[in-house]
């Protein structure tokens with residue numbers, strides 16, 4: 208019986224973890240479909256950002272109440288992992304609460320802590336569920352969340368509920384068993400584990416049950432906890448909850464330059480310099496450092512974006528803080544920076560599946576991120592105000608994707624709105640966005 | 656009105672063998688837009704009063720290329736930038752001051768990668784440094800006790816984290832600085848950035864500048880202060896739309912200071 212249980216446990220763990228590894232590899236491959244960009248400078252500042260923003264949740268606190276609730280779930284998530292180590296050892300070797308004897312008081316303390324933060328997480332989860340479904344917070348009920356994203360948000364909260372119930376069932380029943388001298392841990396001696404919550408909860412709820420029922424329920428809690436963790440791990444791949452892992456690299460590789468500084472297109476610089484250099488020989492062989500394949504200007508599909516932008520898309524939490532601060536969205540335009548991130552991820556997933564189906568190479572599917580997912584109307588509504596970037600709790604930049612796609616529209620397709628074409632022609636001809644003569648630039652001096 | 660503005664150009668300075676302390680980059684709006692020209696002149700009056708040795712490029716100035724870059728036209732941007740950098744370098748420019756946050760941002764952050772590295776300051780920072788060094792003194796004058804709210808231009812605030820310089824200047828006027836509910840890093844765009852100034856807005860329920868004007872009107876100001884010619888236009892339109900132009904003025908920080916000094 209014990210052997211059987213160990214075998215089942217190991218099998219479940221191996222299957223669950225391998226499955227996750229396969230999907231994690233896919234995510235890594237998909238992110239690598241992006242263009243290269245160097246984000247290795249200034250490692251000390253990058254580590255600091257990661258510690259403060261991802262680990263320390265710094266940017267969350269611009270909204271203190273959700274920040275505290277989120278923190279409760281986050282801390283619970285991290286601390287519960289300690290218990291998971293014990294579950295693994297017990298599961299494989301058929302032991303029961305293997306750390307209790309060696310850790311003694313410390314063990315009681317750790318499990319009590321887990322129970323307390325789990326209670327916090329329970330409260331937060333219920334608050335989050337009602338915020339989504341009863342209070343219908345606007346930023347969590349926008350159009351782009353209809354369907355799967357909304358379900359996703361609820362599923363994960365339900366999973367958390369189950370997890371917390373499993374913990375309390377497991378500890379509560381074991382406490383009741385210990386009270387009657389029947390816990391597997393204590394080998395017949397009576398006592399109490401003394402865990403902060405379950406020492407009260409256990410007797411109160413489970414105290415009147417038979418030993419057999421208690422043993423059964425204890426196992427339900429224990430296996431339930433373990434199974435839930437594996438399920439959660441594998442669910443991440445399909446969910447916005449990937450951010451619990453990717454927020455870390457995402458903040459590490461985030462842009463460190465001033466928000467107003469758009470990147471410089473080196474391929475354009477090379478051409479412009481050539482155009483402006485009177486001594487340049489137009490028929491000369493291209494410089495050796497010029498890209499072998501002629502560069503495409505801007506981005507029309509996910510492969511044209513850089514890998515950090517693709518990592519951004521997988522990391523997005525769909526919290527909508529960006530969208531609720533976006534002036535275009537606030538005033539009813541179609542643009543939603545959150546939706547830009549979600550659509551980028553959707554398209555990236557589609558491209559990834561295409562590659563899987565075609566033995567490792569992408570076969571043109573006649574679709575692209577531009578038009579099929581993101582429309583020019585959305586792109587042209589952006590004021591480049593950076594509110595979305597400022598707001599994002601994990602340093603995602605929807606603006607950088609918008610800008611790259613505008614570049615494609617303008618430089619590859621000459622598809623800017625007409626007034627912008629006029630503006631750009633004026634700049635080229637008169638050195639000003641309006642049709643004034645450059646010679647008149649100082650006229651203001653003598654005007655009244 | 657004879658203004659007697661002293662506005663030397665770099666070319667004139669060069670001819671005299673002089674090098675000004677700072678180049679005043681006027682920008683397209685400050686050169687051509689009727690409303691913005693007043694800001695330009697107000698700033699020059701202050702520079703004259705404080706005896707700052709400065710010069711402008713005049714006809715040698717050209718667009719920084721910012722609206723082209725934000726519209727996605729990297730070619731037009733880089734052509735402008737490289738030409739401007741050649742002019743700066745010919746005059747050995749070291750320090751640039753400008754009253755336009757878009758010019759400021761582009762010159763400061765985007766020119767270096769194309770070879771143009773200068774010390775670039777926004778005029779509110781420059782004015783603050785004039786005060787701190789005692790070259791300029793201001794008194795409240797007509798603004799004493801007035802309710803003034805400051806709209807953070809995105810390209811000054813979020814883009815470059817300059818929030819305090821304009822506020823410090825306003826407080827020097829003994830005015831009551833009132834903050835809108837969305838201010839500083841949470842500020843709302845005026846709707847002009849990212850080349851929006853040059854086109855009709857996309858379809859929506861409201862124009863961005865109206866939303867922003869409502870934020871400002873909510874705090875019942877006497878004056879809405881801005882530090883950007885584009886924000887100024889957008890908010891002025893918003894105030895007019897609400898028929899409040901009789902009660903509420905939209906003024907640049909430089910105008911506040913120049914007016915306080917009766918310049």
Ligand code: SF4
Pocket residue numbers: 529532533534535536542543544588589590591592593594595596605606609
């Ligand atoms: S930068 Fe563009 S997308 Fe982002 S908040 Fe501003 S207008 Fe919206």
Ligand code: SF4
Pocket residue numbers: 522523524525526527528529530544545548598599600601602603605
């Ligand atoms: S981009 Fe950032 S702010 Fe916007 S929804 Fe995603 S995680 Fe939230």
